[in-house]
Structures are given as structure tokens and as C-alpha cells.
Amino acid sequence: MRRTRTGPRDVSREPEPRQPGRVLDARLHLLDRQVLDVDGMPVCTLDDLELEAVDGRSAVDERIDGSVPVVITDLLTGPVLGTRVFGGRPPASRWHRLPWAHVVDIGTAVRLSVRSGDLDATWLERWTRDHIIGRIPGGNHDPESSG
Amino acid sequence: MIASDLLDVPVHDEAGAHLGWVVDLRFVLDGAPDTFLARARLHALVVSPRTRTSFMGFERSSVRHPWPVAPILRWWHRGTFLVHWPDVARVPDPDAGAGPEDTAAIVLRAEFTAYEPGL
Amino acid sequence: MKSRLLTVALGILTAIGGFLDAGDLVTNAVVGSRFGLSLAWVVLVGVVGICVFAHMSGKVAAVSGRATFEVIRERLGPTTAGLNLAASLAVTVLTLVAEVGGIALALQLASSVDHRLWVPVAALAVWLVLWRVKFNLMENVTGLLGLTLVGFAVAVFLLGPDWGDLAAQLVPQVPVQESAAVYWYFAVALFGAAMTPYEVFFFSSGGVEDGWTVKDLASSRLNVMVGFPLGGLLSVSIAACAAIVLLPAGIQVDSMSQLTLPIAEAGGTLLVAVVIVGLVAATFGAALETALSTGYTLSQYLGWSWGKFRRPARAPRFHLAMILALVVAVGVLMTNVDPIAVTEYSVVFSAVALPLTYLPILVVANDPEYMGEHVNGRFMNVLGTVYLFILVVAALAAIPLMIVTEAGG
Numbered sequence: 001m002r003r004t005r006t007g008p009r010d011v012s013r014e015p016e017p018r019q020p021g022r023v024l025d026a027r028l029h030l031l032d033r034q035v036l037d038v039d040g041m042p043v044c045t046l047d048d049l050e051l052e053a054v055d056g057r058s059a060v061d062e063r064i065d066g067s068v069p070v071v072i073t074d075l076l077t078g079p080v081l082g083t084r085v086f087g088g089r090p091p092a093s094r095w096h097r098l099p100w101a102h103v104v105d106i107g108t109a110v111r112l113s114v115r116s117g118d119l120d121a122t123w124l125e126r127w128t129r130d131h132i133i134g135r136i137p138g139g140n141h142d143p144e145s146s147g
Numbered sequence: 148m149i150a151s152d153l154l155d156v157p158v159h160d161e162a163g164a165h166l167g168w169v170v171d172l173r174f175v176l177d178g179a180p181d182t183f184l185a186r187a188r189l190h191a192l193v194v195s196p197r198t199r200t201s202f203m204g205f206e207r208s209s210v211r212h213p214w215p216v217a218p219i220l221r222w223w224h225r226g227t228f229l230v231h232w233p234d235v236a237r238v239p240d241p242d243a244g245a246g247p248e249d250t251a252a253i254v255l256r257a258e259f260t261a262y263e264p265g266l
Numbered sequence: 267m268k269s270r271l272l273t274v275a276l277g278i279l280t281a282i283g284g285f286l287d288a289g290d291l292v293t294n295a296v297v298g299s300r301f302g303l304s305l306a307w308v309v310l311v312g313v314v315g316i317c318v319f320a321h322m323s324g325k326v327a328a329v330s331g332r333a334t335f336e337v338i339r340e341r342l343g344p345t346t347a348g349l350n351l352a353a354s355l356a357v358t359v360l361t362l363v364a365e366v367g368g369i370a371l372a373l374q375l376a377s378s379v380d381h382r383l384w385v386p387v388a389a390l391a392v393w394l395v396l397w398r399v400k401f402n403l404m405e406n407v408t409g410l411l412g413l414t415l416v417g418f419a420v421a422v423f424l425l426g427p428d429w430g431d432l433a434a435q436l437v438p439q440v441p442v443q444e445s446a447a448v449y450w451y452f453a454v455a456l457f458g459a460a461m462t463p464y465e466v467f468f469f470s471s472g473g474v475e476d477g478w479t480v481k482d483l484a485s486s487r488l489n490v491m492v493g494f495p496l497g498g499l500l501s502v503s504i505a506a507c508a509a510i511v512l513l514p515a516g517i518q519v520d521s522m523s524q525l526t527l528p529i530a531e532a533g534g535t536l537l538v539a540v541v542i543v544g545l546v547a548a549t550f551g552a553a554l555e556t557a558l559s560t561g562y563t564l565s566q567y568l569g570w571s572w573g574k575f576r577r578p579a580r581a582p583r584f585h586l587a588m589i590l591a592l593v594v595a596v597g598v599l600m601t602n603v604d605p606i607a608v609t610e611y612s613v614v615f616s617a618v619a620l621p622l623t624y625l626p627i628l629v630v631a632n633d634p635e636y637m638g639e640h641v642n643g644r645f646m647n648v649l650g651t652v653y654l655f656i657l658v659v660a661a662l663a664a665i666p667l668m669i670v671t672e673a674g675g
């Protein structure tokens with residue numbers, strides 16, 4: 001840890017003005033929460049957030065800094081998890097995006113307005129169902145309460 | 148840009164002095180109303196001077212329990228402050244990889260203001 | 267209307283997996299035959315501890331709908347939670363290996379066909395229950411049949427021991443023929459078994475499976491208050507049987523079949539039959555609990571759909587994870603390792619998993635955003651913090667003790 005002998009300098013802090021909307025901290029309220037679909041089916045865990053400038057500039061073309069307002073455009077899941085654990089960065093083409101416009105509610109879980117089955121993020125779930133689990137007898141039936 | 152491009156990154160002032168690390172990103176839902184929720188605007192960076200790990204966020208909440216876990220973590224993160232996004236002068240290029248320390252840091256404007264981080 | 271007994275089945279099944287799985291059954295008898303009841307106090311300490319944290323995890327599940335590993339991932343972040351996931355899966359799968367091996371050994375006792383031939387059969391039987399049987403039927407049947415282990419408590423009375431002598435053994439002390447390191451190794455092992463992390467994964471996920479809401483908080487509490495003390499009582503009964511019969515005879519326990527020696531002396535063939543039903547049910551129940559916990563932890567960490575309340579096609583990766591865990595268990599058993607000995611090494615992984623599991627539970631149980639008005643009271647917080655401290659000390663002590671004593675040898 002980089003630290004001077006006298007310890008870190010504490011900057012003087014001013015009171016934060018009241019904000020005009022709901023305040024969310026990424027790590028405390030968004031990242032690593034369970035994402036549920038419109039029926040309450042688990043979709044994925046929220047692994048990362050994609051941020052872009054409001055005027056449409058994307059981070060790939062131009063450097064973004066404090067001079068332009070930035071918003072969350074998508075929730076990300078899938079291989080981006082590896083980057084949070086091990087570092088590095090997967091190509092943007094392999095991110096699974098869930099648009100912010102589909103987010104209905106943020107509580108102890110993040111709820112979407114769409115069905116899990118319609119999302120790219122759950123392709124592996126469908127693949128497993130279609131090629132393995134769905135082919136085993138009984139896989140498409142509710143569990144029995146007798147027998 | 149993705150959230151992890153900013154999280155855990157060192158923060159320097161304009162002169163290059165080390166101020167701490169980004170431990171969290173603060174969003175405010177005050178943008179144009181999207182379909183269900185307002186757009187989430189990146190409002191500020193939460194900067195901790197002592198540690199790059201954000202742990203449980205006790206320094207930002209009013210939760211004081213369980214003792215002594217909460218007070219210890221709150222003490223460990225003492226001095227944590229907010230920097231509003233417009234006070235950020237430069238963000239490292241996420242594709243540049245690990246460069247020299249000064250280019251891999253977020254640099255603040257000369258006249259930045261530190262705010263209290265409480266939620 | 268559900269009867270009172272069936273509403274506590276989840277707690278009983280969870281406790282069976284913690285206190286009475288194949289490894290613990292043998293450990294309890296070993297402890298009784300070597301230390302008498304001088305380690306019974308550890309079981310009491312463990313029962314209180316698991317009650318505290320199972321209560322919190324059940325409360326979080328009932329109030330917020332979030333099971334324990336979702337909470338761990340959310341509070342610790344992907345890296346630390348991933349470390350916990352790896353350690354917890356190791357503990358859980360090692361126990362699953364022991365349980366499948368245990369079922370096969372029981373079938374060998376009944377049939378005199380080699381147990382390796384029974385291993386795939388046992389795994390298939392476990393899988394069929396996971397695949398087709400409803401959660402509440404599963405918990406009710408295994409919970410009720412596991413109760414026949416009460417035969418051990420009955421046997422203690424039938425053996426008619428000198429009660430004053432037995433009570434005198436309850437004082438914590440290192441027997442003259444044993445070293446202090448071995449005593450403390452078994453103390454840590456018993457404590458770790460009582461608080462093994464898959465119990466809270468299973469209990470909280472089971473609460474979600476049973477559809478618990480805020481209205482079911484009383485039911486959650488009842489499950490905790492009945493299940494774990496009962497598990498602890500049976501675990502002490504096994505040790506007591508061994509202390510009464512095997513300790514004076516100088517018999518060292520090294521296999522499951524010796525568990526029934528005191529039972530045969532006390533109650534004859536009938537009681538042995540009853541207890542064997544209990545042993546099979548407990549082992550089978552623990553196999554179900556650990557297999558399900560494998561699916562729960564992995565699914566909750568990665569955000570997959572999970573739960574037996576869904577048909578398998580609606581939770582495919584959850585079911586695939588459990589199938590793979592059973593395949594691994596069969597593969598390990600085919601190498602002819604001693605399944606019970608394998609569980610001794612889970613102590614190492616528990617040392618990592620225990621603090622990283624119980625700290626987030628304690629923190630979230632205090633978070634008003636999750637719990638609203640149901641946040642922990644002062645009493646639960648004091649107990650939780652004390653136990654967190656004990657867990658860290660036990661976790662730090664476990665590995666050196668295991669090395670010094672060669673796993674209690």
C-alpha cells in the first residue's frame with residue numbers, strides 16, 4: 001500500500017448537497033446482486049455496469065472524463081466476471097448486456113421487465129436445458145409429491 | 148467504459164499527489180425518465196485514502212451494528228470522501244493496460260471539492 | 267393443515283447433515299470410545315452457535331427472499347466470495363463423497379455384495395430423489411426416518427450406566443492416555459462439524475424452497491430450536507453409548523459397523539434394526555443435503571435459476587451441477603479411498619469457509635435495507651460476534667492441530 005510515513009492526508013470535507021433523485025452506490029446497491037426477470041426467475045448476477053457519455057460518445061472512440069455527463073446504459077454479465085476476479089478485459093463483443101431501460105426496480109434484487117428466456121445472457125441456460133437436462137426423462141415435469 | 152475501469156483505481160490530485168483509491172461509484176437517478184426508472188447519472192467517485200478495498204460500506208451508512216465489526220470497518224475507512232464527476236480531469240485509458248503509476252491514475256482538477264460520503 | 271412435526275422437518279434434516287452425517291457418526295463414536303463424554307461441552311457450544319447463525323440465515327431468507335450464498339456474493343464481492351465458494355464446495359463435495367460411500371457400505375452390510383458395486387446404485391438413488399421428488403416430501407421422509415437414531419438415546423438408558431460416573435465425565439478434561447493436542451484436535455473437529463457451512467446454505471435455501479415469508483419467521487425459529495438441539499443430543503448419545511460400552515472394553519472405533527455394538531448390547535436385534543434404518547436415513551439425508559448445497563452455492567454465486575420447486579428444465583444448470591457433483595463422488599469412491607478418512611481433510615477448507623460464510627450473514631442480518639424492522643437485536647449480535655471470534659480462533663488452530671496430531675491418529 002502506498003502510504004507516507006505520516007499517514008494519508010485527510011482532506012477537509014464539505015457537506016454533500018441533497019440530490020434530486022434516488023442515490024445508489026455501485027458496489028453497495030448494484031454490483032453482485034441477483035437479477036430477476038418479470039416472473040421472478042433468476043437471470044444472472046449483476047457482474048458489471050456499462051457507462052457511456054450522455055451525448056452518445058463511447059469510451060472506445062474518445063476518452064471520457066468529468067467534462068461530459070455519464071450514465072449507466074447497460075447491466076453486464078457473463079465473462080466480465082472474470083475480469084473483476086482476475087483482472088484483464090474480455091472483448092466487448094462477449095459482454096452480455098441488459099439495457100438499463102428494462103430495469104423495473106432495485107432492491108435486494110434487481111428486477112427486469114422482460115422474460116429470462118428472451119435474453120442473450122441466458123443462452124447457456126437454454127443450451128443446457130435443450131441438450132442435457134431436457135433430454136433426461138422427467139426433466140420437463142414438476143417434481144412428484146408422492147412416489 | 149465499465150464500472151470496473153474506475154473501481155480500485157488510484158486517485159491523484161493535479162500535482163500528482165496520491166489521495167487514495169476509488170472504492171465505489173455514486174449514481175443519482177435524476178436523468179431523463181427511461182422506461183421505468185430515471186437514467187442513472189454517474190454523480191461522484193467515493194475515494195478512500197487508506198485502503199482500496201470497499202468493505203460493507205459502513206463509512207457511508209448509519210448502521211452501527213454488529214459491534215465491533217461495524218465500528219472497526221468504519222474507522223478503517225475514516226477520511227473517505229466524495230469527488231463529484233465534473234471534478235475529474237482525466238481517466239486512465241482502459242485498453243492501455245498497466246502503465247506507469249501516474250498514467251494509470253484518475254487525476255482530479257486543481258480546484259476539486261471533497262464532500263462527505265454519507266448516504 | 268401441516269402438522270407441527272412436519273413444519274420442523276427442514277431443521278431436523280439440516281441438523282442431520284451437520285451432526286449425523288457419515289463422517290460425524292464415526293467421529294462421535296471415536297470421541298466417545300477415547301474421551302468418554304469429556305468433549306460433550308463442545309457439542310453444546312456448537313449447537314448454540316449453529317442455532318444463532320441458522321436463525322439469522324433463515325430470517326434473512328424469509329424477510330428478503332435472498333438465500334445465504336446470494337448474500338455472501340453481494341457483500342464480499344466476486345473475489346472473496348469466490349474463495350469461499352471454492353472452499354465451501356470442497357467441504358460439501360468431500361462430505362457428499364463420504365455419504366455416497368456410507369450408503370454403499372450400509373447396503374453391503376445388508377446384502378454382502380461388495381460396496382463398490384453399490385456406489386453407482388447409491389448415487390443413482392440420490393439423484394432420482396433430487397430429480398423427481400418434491401422438496402417437502404424429501405425433507406419430511408428423511409427427517410422422520412432419521413429420527414429413528416433416537417435409538418442411540420434409548421440405548422443409553424437401556425444400558426443402565428452408573429449415572430454419577432457418566433455425569434463426572436462431562437467435566438472438560440484431557441484423559442490420561444491422550445495428549446492435549448489430540449483432545450483439542452477433536453474439539454475443533456466436533457465444533458467445525460456442528461457449524462459446517464453447508465447447513466446454513468441448505469437451511470436458507472430450503473426456506474426459499476418452502477416459500478417462507480415474513481409470516482414464517484416463527485416457523486423458521488421453531489425449526490432451529492428443535493432441529494439443532496436434537497442433532498446435538500443424538501450426537502452426544504452416540505458418544506455416550508461408545509463411552510459406556512467401548513471405552514471400558516478398550517475397543518477403538520474405525521468403521522461405521524462398530525456403531526451398532528453398544529446398541530446390540532442394549533436393545534438386541536430389534537433396536538439394531540431401528541438404528542440401522544436411522545443410519546441409512548441420516549446418511550441418505552446428508553447426501554441429499556450436500557448434493558443440493560453444491561447446486562445452491564454455485565447457482566447463487568453465479569445467479570443461475572435454482573430450486574427443487576422448479577421443474578428441472580427451469581433450473582437446468584442447477585441440476586447439471588448436482589449431477590456433476592454425484593459423478594465426482596462416484597469417481598472418487600472408485601479409486602478405493604476410505605470415504606470417512608476423506609472428510610478429515612475438509613477441516614482445512616472449513617477454516618477458510620466458516621468465517622467468510624458467517625460474517626456476511628451477521629452483517630446482512632443488521633442491514634435495514636434487507637431486514638426492515640427485523641434487524642438483529644442486541645442479544646443475537648453479541649452471540650453472533652462471540653461465535654465469529656471463536657470460529658476464527660478454531661479456524662486458525664485447526665490446521666496446525668491436524669498436522670501435529672496427524673488427524674487425531
